Amino acid sequence: MESATKTARARARAAVLEDIKASARQQMALCGAAALSVRHVARELGMSSSGFYRYFASRDELLTALIIDAYNALGSEVERAEAAVGRSDLFGRWMATARSVRSWAAAHPQEYALVFGSPVPGYAAPQDTVGPAARVPLVLAGILADHWHATHEAAAGSSDDHVLGPKIREGLSPIAGIPEPVITRGVLAWAELFGLVSFELYGHLVGTVADPDAFFTSSCERIAAELGVTPR
Amino acid sequence: MESATKTARARARAAVLEDIKASARQQMALCGAAALSVRHVARELGMSSSGFYRYFASRDELLTALIIDAYNALGSEVERAEAAVGRSDLFGRWMATARSVRSWAAAHPQEYALVFGSPVPGYAAPQDTVGPAARVPLVLAGILADHWHATHEAAAGSSDDHVLGPKIREGLSPIAGIPEPVITRGVLAWAELFGLVSFELYGHLVGTVADPDAFFTSSCERIAAELGVTPR
């Protein structure tokens, strides 16, 4: 009985916490992250503004939670889409990854901007975000690694990195033993994909590209070719 | 005497107008565009907040002026850097363009974000920005066009576009007669360059890339190769 009632309270708490984040997401979708207001969120939930502070210590803590959620939502969407493709179809895996990043961004523009857009003024992202932030890069690293091992003998021994930083070697286990130029090409591909999606989302292609779907597909195919990943 | 005194007043007005924009830029550099405050700008200039409205009808009008200025500042910087390279050195022209975009962004991060970052909530860019916004793409188009004409016979007749939009054909005269795939590859290169610069500026490469300069250079060289533009 003890733990049952205990979890009842805990569950209620968790539910309200989710309500707060859902309301914040909805508000963000309308006005952007910078305009996110604690009082507005509380009002929306029929709660006093002071009640909010039972759940988050500050507005910044809410922002952090939203950022982590956004990284995780994008991450699991991308992982799901990529996992649905046969392991040996490396081109298909890349295209699925790219497409799901774009479609998630289109469906959640403000959450995408929260995470990949210009930083929210006066907010500094804490360390907790790095794990969730690595999920999409991890998927890409997996594709690159599989491609490398499929086309090369397993030549072990870590190359001397001078361009890469520590986090990528420690954080992305799949890429162990893969030469630096291959990895930097992968990082570039990730930046390119991000640039492509952001450019479209922020309206820099309006008037320039009449068929964004076709442009995106052909662009991703070109990037794939440059990664050495071709349709089978 | 008439026109002399007239221009005296007009010059004073123009000077104050520049002061306002300079102060706004400085404030933006500290807190971001979303936090830009009319009262703060006026205070900084020792002017009453209502005095501001002698110069701009609203905060949005100031933002618009700042956006146009930012596009023009970036545009003239890039034009200058690109023009300093010999016309026949297409690789050098591309690298100069890319490098100057990056260095301008590093020197003016908030102005870069104002223009290429997530849109300021509640602000809609008016038509006046499209001219200045096209300056960098125009430089790129010039490089691409020169490269095309250097490597191909002048095969006239416009191809049937289905991916490209109207603005690019009308706005960028240099690319007349160049096949669509070449142009879309150029648009992609522009998006890639933007992605690369933004990724670095917004901190997504921290920990991943130890030597950002080297990574940027090698990345741009790769993009050049994909454009078919090689060092001579």
Place this chain on the structure above:
DNA sequence: TGTACATCAGTGAACGCGCGTTCACTGATGTAC
């Protein structure tokens, strides 16, 4: 050149608003004996 008038930069007070956060509190829910 002098005078009457119009233009316009700049002021100070005010309007009405929303914000993040704190604090002392009320009551309901859970806990220990």
Place this chain on the structure above:
DNA sequence: TGTACATCAGTGAACGCGCGTTCACTGATGTAC
């Protein structure tokens, strides 16, 4: 099972702040005759 106590969700009022914009105004600068 019942009672005394602790925990904790939620409230309402308040603090102190800054915001964009308007309005009636003062004086200096420029214009027309």
